[in-house]
Amino acid sequence: MPEKLTMANALNRALRDALRADDSVVVFGEDVGPLGGVFRITDGLTAEFGEQRCFDTPLAESGILGMAIGMAMNGMRPVVEMQFDAFAYPAFEQLVSHAAKMRNRTRGRVGVPIVVRVPYAGGIGGVEHHCDSSEAYYAHTPGLHVVAPSDPADAYGLLRAAVESPDPVIFLEPKKLYFSRAEADLSTPVPPIGQAVVRRDGTDATLIAYGPAVPVALEAAEAAAQEGRSLQVVDLRSIVPFDDETVCAAVRSTGRAVVVAEAAGFASVSSEVVARVTERCFHSLHAPIRRVTGFDIPYPPPKLEHVHLPSVDRILDAVDELQWEYA
Amino acid sequence: MFIWRGNQNPFMTRDAAHLLPSTEPVTLIDPDGHPVPCDGHEMPDPQALVRAYAALITARRFNDQANALVRQGRLAVYPSSHGQEACQVACVQVLGDGDWLFPTYRDTAAIVARGVDPVQALTLLRGDWHSGYDPQATRVAPQATPLATHLLHAVGVAHAARLRGDDTVVMAVCGDGATSEGDFHEALNFAAVFRTPVVFFVQNNEYAISVPLARQTAAPSLAHKGIGYGIPGERVDGNDVAALLDVLGTAVDRARAGEGPQLVEAHTYRVQAHTNADDPSRYRESGEVTPWLARDPITRMETYLRGRGLIGADKIREYGAAADSLAAGMRAGLGDEPVADYRELFAYVYAEPTPQLREQMAVVADELSREEAR
Numbered sequence: 001m002p003e004k005l006t007m008a009n010a011l012n013r014a015l016r017d018a019l020r021a022d023d024s025v026v027v028f029g030e031d032v033g034p035l036g037g038v039f040r041i042t043d044g045l046t047a048e049f050g051e052q053r054c055f056d057t058p059l060a061e062s063g064i065l066g067m068a069i070g071m072a073m074n075g076m077r078p079v080v081e082m083q084f085d086a087f088a089y090p091a092f093e094q095l096v097s098h099a100a101k102m103r104n105r106t107r108g109r110v111g112v113p114i115v116v117r118v119p120y121a122g123g124i125g126g127v128e129h130h131c132d133s134s135e136a137y138y139a140h141t142p143g144l145h146v147v148a149p150s151d152p153a154d155a156y157g158l159l160r161a162a163v164e165s166p167d168p169v170i171f172l173e174p175k176k177l178y179f180s181r182a183e184a185d186l187s188t189p190v191p192p193i194g195q196a197v198v199r200r201d202g203t204d205a206t207l208i209a210y211g212p213a214v215p216v217a218l219e220a221a222e223a224a225a226q227e228g229r230s231l232q233v234v235d236l237r238s239i240v241p242f243d244d245e246t247v248c249a250a251v252r253s254t255g256r257a258v259v260v261a262e263a264a265g266f267a268s269v270s271s272e273v274v275a276r277v278t279e280r281c282f283h284s285l286h287a288p289i290r291r292v293t294g295f296d297i298p299y300p301p302p303k304l305e306h307v308h309l310p311s312v313d314r315i316l317d318a319v320d321e322l323q324w325e326y327a
Numbered sequence: 328m329f330i331w332r333g334n335q336n337p338f339m340t341r342d343a344a345h346l347l348p349s350t351e352p353v354t355l356i357d358p359d360g361h362p363v364p365c366d367g368h369e370m371p372d373p374q375a376l377v378r379a380y381a382a383l384i385t386a387r388r389f390n391d392q393a394n395a396l397v398r399q400g401r402l403a404v405y406p407s408s409h410g411q412e413a414c415q416v417a418c419v420q421v422l423g424d425g426d427w428l429f430p431t432y433r434d435t436a437a438i439v440a441r442g443v444d445p446v447q448a449l450t451l452l453r454g455d456w457h458s459g460y461d462p463q464a465t466r467v468a469p470q471a472t473p474l475a476t477h478l479l480h481a482v483g484v485a486h487a488a489r490l491r492g493d494d495t496v497v498m499a500v501c502g503d504g505a506t507s508e509g510d511f512h513e514a515l516n517f518a519a520v521f522r523t524p525v526v527f528f529v530q531n532n533e534y535a536i537s538v539p540l541a542r543q544t545a546a547p548s549l550a551h552k553g554i555g556y557g558i559p560g561e562r563v564d565g566n567d568v569a570a571l572l573d574v575l576g577t578a579v580d581r582a583r584a585g586e587g588p589q590l591v592e593a594h595t596y597r598v599q600a601h602t603n604a605d606d607p608s609r610y611r612e613s614g615e616v617t618p619w620l621a622r623d624p625i626t627r628m629e630t631y632l633r634g635r636g637l638i639g640a641d642k643i644r645e646y647g648a649a650a651d652s653l654a655a656g657m658r659a660g661l662g663d664e665p666v667a668d669y670r671e672l673f674a675y676v677y678a679e680p681t682p683q684l685r686e687q688m689a690v691v692a693d694e695l696s697r698e699e700a701r
């Protein structure tokens with residue numbers, strides 16, 4: 001049944017349904033117990049499922065991740081929360097050297113089916129260390145899946161899929177979308193991890209975005225339509241595995257593309273998208289692919305984040321530069 | 328009650344005294360092979376001692392053979408546990424079949440003592456794959472080369488076991504250098520808070536490659552670190568297999584009974600270099616090593632057992648022959664160049680290779696087929 005709900009509601013429902021569906025699912029992290037998480041994503045889970053299934057840990061991210069890996073080695077499916085993007089860094093070694101490599105190290109014998117939920121990215125006026133877009137670090141690491149939903153229905157579906165995945169999944173939750181409401185039917189299956197979707201059809205150029213940049217791209221496409229330009233919007237959803245097929249088909253259909261992402265552009269997921277699409281679709285392109293990304297600066301203080309974040313205007317400016325004179 | 332609710336940890340103790348280790352390491356057999364009485368500790372039964380002795384002979388032979396295989400170029404590298412065999416043997420002998428061992432790169436002899444095929448155990452150090460045995464079947468985690476990270480995995484395995492209601496105990500092994508890592512701290516803290524059945528077993532061999540213990544810690548002993556987490560610490564003579572069996576055995580029993588984790592520090596010494604690539608003459612005097620040779624774990628055990636008539640020349644020959652046969656198996660098994668299949672590089676990154684990995688594997692296949700055609 002379609003209903004109006006926030007991404008936070010959808011994520012909470014996904015965890016609840018996953019805990020109900022499979023006894024081996026456990027949820028833990030900092031403040032996820034009686035408080036329900038600082039963003040209330042785990043609200044009510046301890047009350048419903050008890051201390052053994054949803055619990056608070058000592059305040060130590062490497063400890064949380066390391067314990068999750070061990071529990072996964074012994075038959076559990078841990079879903080852990082890193083309270084904020086930049087607070088996940090202490091767990092980096094556990095992710096990169098262990099979660100990501102365990103299957104490989106053991107010649108396929110031991111998988112690590114964990115989900116690492118990371119409230120991430122900016123746009124909420126957060127103080128420093130609370131707004132990083134850290135996806136490139138994870139996407140660069142073979143062995144991790146990296147996904148980022150952009151609406152409540154996808155948040156629900158992707159999280160359920162992440163919990164069922166046999167591999168570690170970095171689940172990036174755009175903080176600024178937590179409390180935006182949308183119509184969603186949670187009983188309708190969403191495409192699997194690894195598949196991108198076209199969120200808006202268009203014929204003149206393709207905007208490629210993921211996570212928090214998707215609503216901005218959609219807004220830009222709406223604004224462009226009023227100016228008579230038809231922009232297609234592709235939502236990657238899954239950064240790893242990457243859906244070359246859908247993305248390339250979309251770009252080939254329009255011949256022009258702009259990649260939109262909050263993260264700093266240098267050596268980023270957006271660089272990878274441009275490289276991949278250029279390698280595969282060069283002869284279909286009428287113009288070099290442009291990028292609208294965050295600048296190569298530490299995340300700004302709240303009063304200045306509007307300067308940094310991709311905006312509708314900046315996207316439309318980039319679209320304008322796609323060599324329309326050769327159309 | 329493995330996870331508790333509210334503001335009071337029911338496992339927390341205000342009584343610090345019982346968390347402190349003994350002033351001197353527990354010793355039951357001295358370096359000359361004489362029994363030493365020690366309050367609160369009992370000599371293990373003769374069968375256990377004889378079994379440990381046989382395992383010591385095998386472990387020493389394993390170390391010697393592995394070193395020889397490095398010199399012959401058949402192993403890439405070998406971090407030897409020569410002189411630490413009592414630790415290697417005891418930490419395995421106290422485990423039950425369902426228990427887990429979390430070893431480091433220096434604990435290959437322990438892995439073999441656990442029953443893992445020696446050739447499989449040496450896969451990592453031979454270089455044909457990262458880990459050669461099945462961790463689930465053997466209940467031995469892949470050898471950890473990053474320091475202390477595996478201690479947290481040990482806590483996770485133990486915690487999962489308790490949540491499921493089985494009585495698995497996990498032996499988590501590390502060295503003195505690893506106690507400086509953050510994950511050592513996090514692992515002990517998590518284990519204490521959740522009262523997980525883990526025995527943290529630190530083989531203090533005085534060196535982390537070239538850096539001596541004094542540069543790792545200013546604590547009275549590594550076992551004293553337990554008190555900071557609410558974990559009992561104990562110190563034991565790391566070259567006395569009898570004392571190790573007693574102390575580690577008690578720790579395992581307590582953990583299994585639900586009394587939580589324990590920290591055990593074994594005082595031993597890295598008699599040989601860190602690995603074949605190391606040069607100890609740059610950082611320690613050879614005179615420092617000599618006294619430790621007199622504290623060898625095998626000779627003291629042999630003296631004790633022979634003195635009590637628990638073994639004779641025939642048994643010593645028998646154990647020697649078994650160790651020789653293990654060494655022969657190593658030479659045979661590691662004689663040929665391993666056949667490495669490039670497809671494995673792509674097969675185990677994910678449960679299912681991504682489309683990108685399939686493409687990359689096809690690139691290699693194409694390169695190889697063109698090479699063959701040439």
